[in-house]
Amino acid sequence: MTKQCDLVLEHVRIASMQKNGTPYGELTQSSVAIKNGEVLAIFDPSQENYQGNESFDGENKWLLPGFIDCHTHLVYGGNRANEFEQRLQGKTYTEIAQQGGGIQGTVNATRESSEQTLLSSAIKRAARLVEEGVTSIEVKSGYGLNMQTEIKMLKVARQIAEHLPVNIVPTYLGAHTVPKEYRSNPDDYVQFVCDQVIPAVAKQQLASCVDVFCESIGFSPMQCRKIFTAAKMHNLNVKAHVEQLSDLKGAKLAAEFAALSVDHIEYLDPKDIPALKRSDTVAVLLPGAFYYLNETQKPPVAELRANNVPIAIATDLNPGSSPIASILTIMNMASVLFSLTPEEVLYGVTVHAAKALNLPNKGQINIGKDADLCLWDIEHPAELVYGINQHRPVAKWFAGRQC
Ligand code: NIG
Ligand code: FE
Numbered sequence: 001m002t003k004q005c006d007l008v009l010e011h012v013r014i015a016s017m018q019k020n021g022t023p024y025g026e027l028t029q030s031s032v033a034i035k036n037g038e039v040l041a042i043f044d045p046s047q048e049n050y051q052g053n054e055s056f057d058g059e060n061k062w063l064l065p066g067f068i069d070c071h072t073h074l075v076y077g078g079n080r081a082n083e084f085e086q087r088l089q090g091k092t093y094t095e096i097a098q099q100g101g102g103i104q105g106t107v108n109a110t111r112e113s114s115e116q117t118l119l120s121s122a123i124k125r126a127a128r129l130v131e132e133g134v135t136s137i138e139v140k141s142g143y144g145l146n147m148q149t150e151i152k153m154l155k156v157a158r159q160i161a162e163h164l165p166v167n168i169v170p171t172y173l174g175a176h177t178v179p180k181e182y183r184s185n186p187d188d189y190v191q192f193v194c195d196q197v198i199p200a201v202a203k204q205q206l207a208s209c210v211d212v213f214c215e216s217i218g219f220s221p222m223q224c225r226k227i228f229t230a231a232k233m234h235n236l237n238v239k240a241h242v243e244q245l246s247d248l249k250g251a252k253l254a255a256e257f258a259a260l261s262v263d264h265i266e267y268l269d270p271k272d273i274p275a276l277k278r279s280d281t282v283a284v285l286l287p288g289a290f291y292y293l294n295e296t297q298k299p300p301v302a303e304l305r306a307n308n309v310p311i312a313i314a315t316d317l318n319p320g321s322s323p324i325a326s327i328l329t330i331m332n333m334a335s336v337l338f339s340l341t342p343e344e345v346l347y348g349v350t351v352h353a354a355k356a357l358n359l360p361n362k363g364q365i366n367i368g369k370d371a372d373l374c375l376w377d378i379e380h381p382a383e384l385v386y387g388i389n390q391h392r393p394v395a396k397w398f399a400g401r402q403c
Contacts, residue, residue, distance in 0.1 A: 002049045005033040005040050006400060009373070012058035014042065015381045016365040017065050017350040024343055024381045025364065032063065034371045037399035041367060056402070058375055061394060064346070064384075065364050066135025066372035067327050068353035071263050071284050071314035073173075074125045075118055075153050076143045078109030080319045093293050093321060094245065097217045103143070103177040106319050110143035110153065118156045119163075125317060126160050128325035133393045135372035137166055138314075138357055140211055142173030145189075147197055150174060154206040165398035167372070169357050171239060172201045175212040175219045175227050190223045194230035202234035208358070209260065213241040214250030221253050228257040237358060243267040244289070255279040261312065261356040266295060270303040277307045282356040284312045285340075285348070287333035288322035301338050311340065312356045313348035332388045342385035371400040 009032040018025035033041040033050035041050060083096050083105070096102045110118065126137060139157035144150040150172065157170040174193040182189035201207050210231035212224045218241070219227070228238045237260050242250030244264035251262040255275040262268075262276065263284040276283060283304050290298070304311055313334045316322040324330060331349060334340045340348065354363030361370045374393035378384065384391060396403050 002051045003033070003041075005035040005050050005052050006054070007034040008032070008050050008052035008055040009034070009063065010045065010055055010057055011060050012063040012375065013060060014365055015062055015064045015346070016042075017347060018364050018366055019351070024346060032365065032373075034397070034400045037371055037401075039365060039367055039369050039371050042365065056395065062376045062378055062381060063365065064133075064374055064376060064381065065350045065362070066374055066396070066398065067133050067349040068136040068357065068359070068363055069129055069134050069314050069317070069327055069349070070138050070261070070312050070353040070356040071140075071286060071316050072137055073140045073142060073316070073318035074137070074325075075122045075139055075141070075156050076106050076110050076319050077113030077118060078106060078319070079323070080105060083320065094217055097177070100180070102217075102320055104180060106143045107145055107177070107179060111146070111149045115152055115156055118153070119159055122156060122160055123163050125325045126164055126166060129315070129317070129327055130164050130166050131392060132326060132328050133374040133396065134327050135166055135374075135396075135398050136169065136354075136357070136359060136362055138169040138171055140171045140173040141207070142176030142211070145174065145176065145179035147200065150197060151200070151204070151206060154201065158206075165396070165401075165403035167362070169359070170207045171209040171211050172197070172207040172236075173211040173213070174198070175224065177213065177218060187223070190219070190226055194226055198227070198230045198234055198236065202236055207236065209237045209239050211239045211241065214248055214253070215241070215245055216248070217245070221248055221250060224250060224253060228254070232257060239263065239356070251276060255281055260358055263314075264289065265299045266290060266297045268300055270300045273300065273303050273307045273309060276309050282310045282312050282352055284314055284356055285334060285338055286314055286316040286322065287337045288324040288330050289316045290337060291333055292322050292324070298338060301340065310352040310355055311344060311348050312352040313340070313345055314353065326389070328384065328391065329388055331385045335385050342382035345385045346381055371397055373397045
């Protein structure tokens with residue numbers, strides 16, 4: 001019996017990224033039926049028949065889920081090329097931040113930028129990711145730090161999806177740095193975040209997560225605890241930049257709040273890893289920031305693996321520590337710099353990245369999951385990680401529509 005659907009993709013090799021025991025979740029079937037933006041069936045045409053309003057011949061190329069960039073700061077004003085020059089002359093990222101540059105520099109530029117200016121520059125950056133096969137992007141605020149500009153950033157983030165075939169997940173990162181107007185009383189800023197901004201973000205449904213930068217140049221564990229408590233009170237999930245430059249035990253704290261993810265974690269103490277496993281928290285590695293800041297301390301990959309903590313990879317696209325609008329480059333860096341296998345990297349930008357954003361319908365090719373798919377002209381999925389800037393998807397579908 002022939003069953004009806006919107007689209008049939010035929011003659012494809014499927015790296016489903018399901019965890020089914022085969023490398024890359026490879027499936028033996030060669031066809032995918034899509035209906036209402038979801039995968040309706042994965043089938044073998046010699047056994048089953050689906051009739052699509054349209055069909056597409058994949059010519060035996062590889063079909064993968066669209067990539068998910070689960071950590072970016074791609075809405076911002078200005079750029080920090082001047083700091084890049086300072087860093088080349090020997091100043092560190094921390095020194096620049098302490099002297100009022102760094103994140104605060106971008107805060108000044110973002111406050112001054114109109115919504116339209118922010119949107120058009122953000123669209124350009126997001127388009128770079130999208131052309132490489134990214135179909136979902138998390139976008140953090142955190143360069144406004146006052147009510148008006150944080151809300152402006154979150155709204156701009158959401159609007160990107162009106163211009164590109166991509167799903168946007170906005171995250172409120174009020175605790176990115178203490179803004180200059182609160183320098184002498186940072187706890188008052190934390191109170192403002194907890195009492196005023198988090199309730200407004202929750203009420204207006206501007207974000208589903210709250211993030212923090214737990215670091216000496218960011219916020220103390222005690223301050224982050226207050227912010228996490230307020231987030232949970234408003235039914236928002238938490239995520240955290242932790243252990244990027246030092247070990248403040250931010251990951252352990254985040255695990256207490258069942259954080260969706262802990263991000264960076266170069267300085268994570270392996271003793272804190274079992275807590276992440278218990279809280280089902282994803283470890284998000286950001287090799288772009290590691291590379292760009294010339295770090296030497298690597299995240300404890302072997303121990304994360306040994307404890308079966310899911311590892312995701314993201315660009316951290318931002319103007320200071322990772323001005324890198326390329327998921328494919330970051331995927332290669334994750335292997336070369338952190339020794340992740342190509343298979344781990346691909347799980348890291350699909351299933352595990354989806355988990356870091358609480359997007360259970362994305363990140364794998366499976367029945368009932370969203371049909372965000374990319375077709376690649378490669379002999380093997382590892383090629384996507386092995387080279388740099390060698391491939392683009394030859395065809396893409398977002399929510400079942402070719403784009
Ligand atoms: O993820 N660590 C804090 N936040 C960003 C950097 C932001 C910036 O330098 O503008 C990060 O690396
Ligand atoms: Fe970040």
